[in-house]
Amino acid sequence: MIYMSIQDEVNTHVALGQLIKVRQSFPLGVPDRRVIYVTPILMSLLDSPWGNGDIKWEKRWSRARWQVDEFIDGLPGDRIMVRSAPRKKSTCFMSLLDSENDDIWEIRCQDPKPGIRIFGSFVKQDEFVALTALPHECLSSEEDWNRATQQYKE
Amino acid sequence: MTTLHEQSFLTEILEGKPIPFGKLEYFRARLRSRLHQLVVSVWMRQETVTQADLARRIGRKPEVINRLLGAPGNWTLYTVSDLLVALGVDLDKPSVTPIAELFSRPTQPVPLGNQTNALNTVARLPVYQPIPTGVGAAANASPEISK
Numbered sequence: 001m002i003y004m005s006i007q008d009e010v011n012t013h014v015a016l017g018q019l020i021k022v023r024q025s026f027p028l029g030v031p032d033r034r035v036i037y038v039t040p041i042l043m044s045l046l047d048s049p050w051g052n053g054d055i056k057w058e059k060r061w062s063r064a065r066w067q068v069d070e071f072i073d074g075l076p077g078d079r080i081m082v083r084s085a086p087r088k089k090s091t092c093f094m095s096l097l098d099s100e101n102d103d104i105w106e107i108r109c110q111d112p113k114p115g116i117r118i119f120g121s122f123v124k125q126d127e128f129v130a131l132t133a134l135p136h137e138c139l140s141s142e143e144d145w146n147r148a149t150q151q152y153k154e
Numbered sequence: 155m156t157t158l159h160e161q162s163f164l165t166e167i168l169e170g171k172p173i174p175f176g177k178l179e180y181f182r183a184r185l186r187s188r189l190h191q192l193v194v195s196v197w198m199r200q201e202t203v204t205q206a207d208l209a210r211r212i213g214r215k216p217e218v219i220n221r222l223l224g225a226p227g228n229w230t231l232y233t234v235s236d237l238l239v240a241l242g243v244d245l246d247k248p249s250v251t252p253i254a255e256l257f258s259r260p261t262q263p264v265p266l267g268n269q270t271n272a273l274n275t276v277a278r279l280p281v282y283q284p285i286p287t288g289v290g291a292a293a294n295a296s297p298e299i300s301k
Contacts, residue, residue, distance in 0.1 A: 025163045025180065048163060050176040062176035066183040081224055091224035111183070111227035
């Protein structure tokens with residue numbers, strides 16, 4: 001029997017093209033502080049040109065891309081602001097979803113409103129795998145959040 | 155040395171072509187974020203200054219300061235100015251660098267928490283005395299960004 005570590009699993013998915021390591025759009029000659037992998041679909045949304053000609057979505061996804069780049073590059077004082085309690089109104093960068101056992105995190109792209117949420121998990125410190133994303137207007141009820149969590153798990 | 159990926163992101167900028175709206179938005183968010191990083195790093199170095207102190211100095215509610223320090227989403231130039239003055243500092247000869255030059259820099263390791271950039275130059279204003287605000291002040295700070 002062969003056991004694979006989570007890292008091996010990620011590497012396998014990268015080799016198969018099922019995950020893509022995001023590279024900063026605008027690096028400044030400093031090493032990346034964090035790593036983020038995304039699915040090809042998510043990558044196509046995060047890569048320019050954004051929004052497929054729709055200026056509203058161009059703005060939303062360009063801002064989301066900046067946040068992903070910022071995650072890689074390092075945040076203020078190299079800290080990630082996280083929400084102190086589930087569903088608490090907050091401007092923080094990331095939040096752990098309700099069920100801590102699931103270890104599902106959201107990157108909270110809040111600007112411009114209503115924003116976008118990118119869902120993923122940490123495979124190790126400073127290494128994040130993002131699998132799904134949803135516009136925040138699709139997450140208005142508890143039911144919506146449960147559906148998003150379920151969709152992420154699948 | 156720039157890679158093809160980076161060159162394609164910067165094509166319009168480097169070639170003087172019209173810049174797509176999304177890229178303008180990207181760089182707007184980037185500048186705002188860097189100013190936010192600058193303000194937060196100054197605030198974190200000033201260990202005695204609470205969010206309540208900043209709120210009182212610029213006539214805003216502590217929860218507004220909490221939100222502003224948490225993320226730069228709705229920052230304006232006035233926000234930057236107000237927060238810097240409240241912290242007793244000012245931008246000192248901010249400089250700019252051609253984007254093409256930024257890309258030609260060799261990769262250099264940077265110690266954690268010591269990000270340098272052109273905007274990271276601040277000068278302390280001559281008159282600045284932190285004012286104690288009592289026991290209640292610290293309670294106004296959110297655990298997310300309290301010091």
